[in-house]
Amino acid sequence: MKEKKENQNPSIKILVGYHKPAELLKDDILTPIHLGRALATEASKDGNISKDDYKWMCENMIGDDTGDNISYLNRCLNELTGIYWAWKNYDKLGNPDYIGFMHYRRHFIFDNNFTNSLQLNGDGYSYIININKQYFEYIGFEKYINLIKQYDVILPKLFNCNQVIEKPHTFTTCKDFLCLWNGNQLSAYKLFIFIITHLDRYKMYSSLVNEIDQNTVYYPYNMFIMKKDIFFKYCNFLFEVVFLLNDILGYDVSKRDVWTRRELAWVSEYISTLFFYTVKHKYETDIGMINFNNVFKVNNKTNDSENFYSAVKVVQNHLSYKIGKAIINAKTFKLKFLLPLTLLKIIKHHRLEYQIYSCLIELNPGLKRYSLESYSDYEEALKIKNYFSYKLGNLIIKHPFTFIFRLPQILRRYKQ
Structure with missing residues (x-):
């Protein structure tokens, strides 16, 4: 340059x-x-x-x-x-x-x-x-x-x-x-x-x-x-x-x-x-x-x-979805190299959101979010929760140190 x-x-x-x-x-x-x-x-x-x-x-x-x-x-x-x-x-x-x-x-x-x-x-x-x-x-x-x-x-x-x-x-x-x-x-x-x-x-x-x-x-x-x-x-x-x-x-x-x-x-x-x-x-x-x-x-x-905020939006705000999506989208060498930092940033921001949300619920219980079942697009949200990216993110959250050994089980399920 x-x-x-x-x-x-x-x-x-x-x-x-x-x-x-x-x-x-x-x-x-x-x-x-x-x-x-x-x-x-x-x-x-x-x-x-x-x-x-x-x-x-x-x-x-x-x-x-x-x-x-x-x-x-x-x-x-x-x-x-x-x-x-x-x-x-x-x-x-x-x-x-x-x-x-x-x-x-x-x-x-x-x-x-x-x-x-x-x-x-x-x-x-x-x-x-x-x-x-x-x-x-x-x-x-x-x-x-x-x-x-x-x-x-x-x-x-x-x-x-x-x-x-x-x-x-x-x-x-x-x-x-x-x-x-x-x-x-x-x-x-x-x-x-x-x-x-x-x-x-x-x-x-x-x-x-x-x-x-x-x-x-x-x-x-x-x-x-x-x-x-x-x-x-x-x-x-x-x-x-x-x-x-x-x-x-x-x-x-x-x-x-x-x-x-x-x-x-x-x-x-x-x-x-x-x-x-x-x-x-x-x-x-x-x-x-x-x-x-x-x-x-x-x-x-x-x-x-009506369609601006929904069960789909709620699920897309889940940490499992965010982590899985970030991993799936890391297709270039640069994105793969930066992936650990990207995941840390996602987790940090998500925790900050949850901290504020928890404080607000204590101050005003009426702000608590509705259950997924109450939304008209609940079935669509369930489909997203069954995506491979969501399952992958959820696996990493639940088993951060051993997820690599459990990954083949998920892969076999999606190959069937």
Whole structure:
């Protein structure tokens, strides 16, 4: 690999998240990504998209449903499915020095003179913009590369909940704001605070989380531009916490309507804020929001939550399944070589999930999961438990030191 010359500009890729057709932002830096492509035929908060719209999105942008992905979780995690895809498929973006994320209707604006000429949005924070040729000149990232490379992270300016122009009362905390404006759902937020303050692995964040819990400011929208190494640290922290929340609350959250089902995504903004507080060398800038007149109608009859969490999902969360799947998927030399570390990581994460789940059950027995038999897809779950991969994982858990001697018995059974 050729070394980058000292005076050469760093490579930058900024993902622009879309879940429906809109003005296409695409150049050497801006990379549009279709969020939730695995669920494209199902309704989002803005309703359904047509076959022609879906075709247009497939032709003009990458999807978050290739390689290692969580596209199927998009209705609950929103833009996080695109951020996760970038993390796990970084080489497909050209391995850039800087990586960013913004939304199709929310953009970074670095020109203060331009924002001074704009009208504030109803949130009292972002600026209303109209797409035209002049606007593209203002948000052209190429002329701001020198600014970007001076910092570790570029972020939106801190949002104060009390900036909202039309609010029923003065907010005292972010929790108060989240509760009122996002559907009166606080289970994920409370669990997030509980995890950070009670688990030793997050001790370095415990004092910082109080700044979020006791104040009214945070970094909104999960928007950023950051150095590659910091991005990987950010994703490791963000998704470890988000997946813990989803493993514990995912079933209940999936049963909600299309709006309040997004609670985990909303709370992820506070998780991101917590990480960004630890970054010292950062730059904050304004956010512009496109003025849309046409809004998709929501099809309230569409309910994909029934199949979102099920007996199959429960079984796939069993340690036996995770271990067996990891072993079966280790087909290359590299994956086989790293397999011991992979299994240790899986076991460690699973134990952490169980520790949190046990604490929650003690606090609230009503959170205990249903038995497999109570799910409509119980028979499908039984089939998975009879897979060779599941049996292999279960054998290793029960007999970690002697499983190799018992393996032929399982193999004979599957050869019959």
